[in-house]
Amino acid sequence: MLILIFFFIGFIPSYSICSQFYSYGYRNSFKTVPVDLANINIILSAPHAGSDMPNDIPDRTIGGCQRNDSKVCTFNYNDSCSNGTRCKVTTVQDFASFDPFTEQIAEELYKTYNISPFVVIAKWNRKKIDFNRD
Numbered sequence: 001m002l003i004l005i006f007f008f009i010g011f012i013p014s015y016s017i018c019s020q021f022y023s024y025g026y027r028n029s030f031k032t033v034p035v036d037l038a039n040i041n042i043i044l045s046a047p048h049a050g051s052d053m054p055n056d057i058p059d060r061t062i063g064g065c066q067r068n069d070s071k072v073c074t075f076n077y078n079d080s081c082s083n084g085t086r087c088k089v090t091t092v093q094d095f096a097s098f099d100p101f102t103e104q105i106a107e108e109l110y111k112t113y114n115i116s117p118f119v120v121i122a123k124w125n126r127k128k129i130d131f132n133r134d
Contacts, residue, residue, distance in 0.1 A: 042109075042117035046102040047131035050122040059127045063087040075130075091127040 064073035065081035073087035099121050106119050122131050 038116050038118045040115045040117055042115075043120065044102050044106055044117050045120045045131075046099050047120070047122045048126050049099050050124045050126065050128075052123045053125050053128065057124070057128045060089050060091065060130065063089040090130065091125075 064075040064087040065079050065084045066073050066087050067084040070084075102119060102121055106117055109115050109117060120131075122129075
């Protein structure tokens with residue numbers, strides 16, 4: 001069923017309704033619909049589809065930490081991981097089609113129901129930052 005829904009939503013036409021609403025975040029690392037334009041408590045995000053590779057930003061090399069008493073990795077800022085093992089850093093880009101897919105969903109929600117969700121789309125590659133981990 002999920003595959004079927006993805007298939008049909010993939011053919012939603014893009015009318016560039018929302019493209020005029022986007023603003024760009026810190027050093028152009030992400031684009032977002034500003035808070036004052038969203039009118040519903042829904043967040044659409046594409047955190048791993050970015051392709052920009054700024055040279056002045058180092059690649060990520062330190063992953064999360066799997067604690068000795070846990071089976072999951074946690075990602076905490078400046079974690080020394082003294083009581084666990086470092087997890088591998090995931091630097092693989094997810095499907096690049098998530099940017100337009102996320103935008104198309106937002107546009108269709110706007111056209112059909114006159115609602116504007118919050119939208120956050122990563123522009124930097126996952127080698128530079130993992131927006132939902134780091």
